[in-house]
């Protein structure tokens with residue numbers, strides 16, 4: 211009986227395995243592809259968002275701000291490329307400045323540190339190659355960029371070193387409830403008994 215079975219090994223499955231592997235529980239990750247991090251994790255825009263976008267009061271808002279804060283130390287511990295270069299949301303009209311102000315208010319409510327609304331002159335001073343047509347911007351100094359693929363791989367590798375198992379070419383094809391947890395079907399012909407299931411199979 212496995213304690214926790216994680217479906218999918220993108221950044222979310224890898225992070226769950228990484229975190230759980232710090233504890234005395236058995237962890238099995240089932241990935242349908244022949245390698246990990248081949249889904250959305252492999253090729254996104256690589257931004258560690260500051261957390262001004264999610265709706266205040268949601269779990270996403272809380273975890274976004276916390277995840278952004280954690281990334282600096284975590285990427286350093288895992289030796290993953292990361293740059294804390296901040297982010298700009300540029301506005302090219304007064305109407306778009308309304309969105310900038312809305313995100314500023316939302317970000318402050320979410321607890322994003324150091325948010326500032328920049329004037330046209332301040333944006334151009336910070337980023338001289340931005341179009342002269344810019345009206346202003348939201349600047350979030352806590353944002354950064356990371357290599358999301360390496361981030362996932364580093365977390366998965368560490369999880370394995372800590373005792374987690376990752377099975378490739380293992381597509382989950384069904385889940386049913388049992389008295390002690392769940393029975394997870396893999397590739398239609400194998401069953402795995404597990405206490406808990408984490409669905410990290412992506413969108």
Ligand SMILES: Cc1cc2nc3c(=O)[nH]c(=O)nc-3n(C[C@H](O)[C@H](O)[C@H](O)COP(=O)(O)OP(=O)(O)OC[C@H]3O[C@@H](n4cnc5c(N)ncnc54)[C@H](O)[C@@H]3O)c2cc1C
Pocket residue numbers: 217218219220221222223240241242243246247248249250251252253254255256257258259380381382383410411412413
């Ligand atoms: C164009 C684009 C740009 C983006 N830019 C950013 C950005 O800058 N910053 C940011 O934070 N986010 C960004 N995102 C979002 C980000 O990429 C996703 O939120 C993140 O990668 C989701 O990770 P995941 O682990 O949930 O999913 P995935 O990376 O898709 O992983 C899911 C895994 O589950 C596996 N799987 C699926 N079904 C099964 C099954 N039945 N059995 C076993 N395994 C299964 C898949 O093979 C895959 O490996 C962007 C997304 C896109 C599309």
